[in-house]
Amino acid sequence: MTLAEERRNETRTDRATTDLDRAARRENFPVASRLLPPHARGKVVAFYRFARAADDIADDPDASPEAKLGRLDALDRALSGQDGKDPAAALRRALDDGRTPSDATALAAAGELLVAFRRDAGGIACADWADLMAYCDVSAAPVGRFLLAVHGEDAVTHGPSDALCAALQVLNHLQDIAEDHRDLGRRYLPGDWMAAEGAADADLVGPALTPALRRVVDRTLEATDALLTEAAPLPTLIASRGLRMQAAATVALARRLHALLRRGDPLARRVALRRADFARAGLSSLWFAP
Known part of the structure; x- marks a missing residue:
């Protein structure tokens, strides 16, 4: 590839990242951060588009579960190298068909996401905390594993990353x-926690948390706090400067949202991070810049 071609590719990636920055403002913890190095950013942008496409399919209010599963199967075929011009095929191309070990790991992580989206397609009711964590293993952990893979990070990061991703997923669900x-x-x-506390599914759409549902939410937050404790060492284990800083900011944002949900009622009003929270998290990440 010539220098001119490399520059054109970087320009296209920067434009795509700018577009995703706008879309990601709706996200608590966007993965397409400008903290990431240019060599990884194009892959992350392609991953973001793939995940959003799969999420949109699973959330389509006008499609039947069978239709959703059919469209997710089409994504899976494109991701595995069959003909396709959708975001799954674009992600495979961005990962050079998984020719290197790191790209192969990243491609496998993307495929794991489809397991979660298939479960979402027909509705879901988690039986217990273990069931919720099993769901997070395929809906959240692959996001972290993808980022770590495209940065060539060591496997020692996997445990804390999985814990952080699971915590982020649970906090988003509570919102x-x-x-x-x-x-x-x-x-x-x-x-099982709903049943133990006397909460019903109908309580989930009330004007405010019932006392029973508040206890379930608090119990879930206590379990999530343990995940955040497990995730705390992650920034110190990451070699890539940009990813290390993003991880530090993400941990800080997760802690902040956790605190807001402890005090707030997600049924009565939206519990969300504010610009000041993102600014503080960004400043805290500078500690991990060296």
């Missing part, structure tokens, strides 16, 4: 418990 149940037929809160 959206009403919408998930009302609009998508999903309940991610552990069913």
Whole structure:
């Protein structure tokens, strides 16, 4: 590849990242950060587009579960190298068909996401915390594994990364418990904890948390706090400067959202991070810049 071609590719990637920056403002923890080095950013952008496409299929309110599964199967075929011009095929090309070990690992991580989206397609009700963590193993952990793979990070990062990704997933679910149940037929809160505290699925769409549902939310937050403790060492284990800083900022944002959900009622009003929270997290990440 000539220098001119490399520059054109970098320009296209920067434009794509800018477009995704706008879209990612709706996300608590966007993966397409400008902290990431240019050599990885194009792969991450392609991954983001693939994940959003799969998520949109699973969340399509006008499609039947069977239709959703068919469209997800088409994504899977494209990801495995069959004909396709969708974001799955684009991701495979960005990963050079998985020719290197790191790209092969990243490609496998993307495929794992489709397992979670297939489960989402027909509605979901988690039986217990173990069931929720099993869901996070395919819906959240692959995101971290993908980022680590394209940066060539050591396997020692996997455990803390999986814990952080699971915590982020649970916190997002707690923000959206009403919408998930009302609009998508999903309940991610552990069913056995719901039963033990006397909470019902109908409580998920009430005007405010009932005392029983508040106890379930708090119990879920306590379990999530343990995940965040396990995730805390992650920034110190990452070699890549940009990814290390992003991980540090993400841990800080997760802690902040955790605190907000402890005090807030996600049924009564939206519990969300503010610009000041992102600014503080960005400043805290500078500690990991050297």
